[in-house]
Amino acid sequence: MLKLLWLIPAIPFASFTVLALFGSQISKKAAAFIGSASIAVSAVISILITWSFLVSTPPGDAYTQVLWTWIDVAGFRPQVAFYLDPLSLIMTLVVTFVSFLIHLYSAEFMIESEGYSRFFAYMNLFVASMVTLLLADNLLLLYLGWEGVGLCSYLLIGFWYSTPANGLAARKAFIVTRIGDTAMIIGLFLLFRHLGTLHIQELMRRASEQWPVGSSLPIAAAALLLGGAVGKSAQLPLQTWLPDAMLGPTPTSALIHAATMVTAGVYLITRTHVLFTLAPPVQFAVAVIGASTLVFAGFSALTQWDIKRVLAYSTISQIGYMFLAMGVGAWAAGIFHFMIHAFFKSLLFLAAGAVIEAVHEEHNIFKMGGLRKELPLAFGVFLIAGCSLAGLPLITAGFYSKGLIVWEAWSSPKGNVILWLAGVIGVLLTALYIFRVIFLVFFGEVKASVTKRTGYKIHIPLVFLAVLSLVSGFVNLPPALGNVPLFTRLLDTVLPPVKQGHFGPLTEMRSEGFLALAFLIGLGLAYLLYLRDRQWSDALTRTRAGKALHEFWFADWGFDWCYDKLFVQPILWFARFDKGDVVDSFYNGTADLSELLYRGLSLTENGQLRWYAAVIAAGTVVFVAIALFL
């Protein structure tokens, strides 16, 4: 059964090829069928593989499938091989399953859009690349998948390319993630130069044998890999591309920019966790980046009026939680949150997409309202996903994953009280911004009329993901609440469990209690400000400080402005300044010279018959003279 592993990326790739080559000739129905069925087969295969992996675990808790040798030159011998262990197993399962649901959703959602088969071709290529990234057994193949998903992200953000803003957003996403990718490839060079292999397991073994903890080489390597992860996962300071990426189609935002691709950075760090353990300063930096990102993005999410941008900042913030978990060594907690985040965040996006469709492409939450009765299903699932996101205690999955991260940010030897506090504040902010959206969109007076109803292809994914957003937390319950550590135990073989460090006055139960309190405060604030009396929130933004702060947060803490002034403007200025350097003046000179000659020659062609005759006569005289006298 495990032998079928290669089919998981191969089938989406095959259907991408078919759709890319023959997409314009087949009907919309056929395109949707090919696009979704291939992902469905992949999802079924990964379920089968998960089952057989769990029933009869292969020796060493890992299974490698070597397909062929990719390159063989001077000791550099990366193979096209897939490596299956509990970590890549869980990631692949979640990715293929969520992808399938989103493809099903897209089949109906995108039906009126131009380039229907092109959309499915890109989405399939994305799934193929993403699974390659997850299953790769060496860093080079992982990098191939890494760039593949980056390409698909670019193509899909700019999917409606006739609007210039979409193209610009796509370019921004590509360039900003490229900064991280450059750091990452330099990191790969460094690792190969010093350890002589890119095979991940071998690399980790050699690193821990040859490099002492805290020496400069692992710090450099881990920092460079972290650069790649920060770019891809939209963390501080490279987070600016993700909110703009929301101009792409909503299923794309759900799949790529919420559930899967943006968590590739988390996967990369987890995969190479040995390196990060060898480099404590870098690992601490991961925690700090995560903690500050989750708070920063939380504040920004509070001020956005575009429903998708709120969710984008929410994604940045939630990936901040995963980074925080990585930073304190809570690897399993981070992956746990990845899984649950994939469920509820894609659900939020899909439900938001259904709402946006229903009110005629309106993104502004202040222009919606009272949609609770008109769109009961969208309201229900959005509420469930929002509760899971904010961590409604006990019944939602988000509560358990976040509780685990926040608790381990305290209890791990690498954690401290500030990281813990950031996590708790994050929960408060999350509850505040998501319930702000819920209250504004679904409650209050009706402002927008519903023009469109959705069909079963949209309902099935919504309901499925809603159920998962609720129950998937029960696979890993804290000791005090049932003690079911199935998930962390599964990952124990790959990822070292958290050593319990200091406890202090806080126990796990109290930590969870603080989370619940933060959730309730956030919910209460949102209720007071946005439901009970809208004037309060208006008054808050009307004061001078409030207004300034609002604008500052709305503009993403001025990051875009800073980058524009620091990098974009100087480069543009230099390009203008450098227009006439030596090389250019040579080529411009050639052009100028030929233009001069052209003007001179065209002067002689004046249409005067007698002038021509005179020139012919003079020419004859000259040639005769030459012939006679020379």
Place this chain on the structure above:
Amino acid sequence: MLLAGILFALGLVGLLARRNLIFILMSIEVMLNAAGLAFVVAGSRWQESDGQVMFIFILTTAAAEVAVGLALLLQLYHRYKSLDADAASLMRG
């Protein structure tokens, strides 16, 4: 020979100086005849019949040329209502 040279030069000057197309055509005729005269003179000088043969050729070409030239001239007059050669200077680069 000298007469031929003088005639040719006269024709050339007429061609360049005159603006009236009829005079230009006449100048060309003068030049052609000058060339013909040169052939005949050269033929008699070296006692060859080729000179006279060439003159016959030149005569026929001249006839054809005049026919075509006059036809073009008529067309030009039709179009520009004048016989000024410089008037027809629209075809410039």
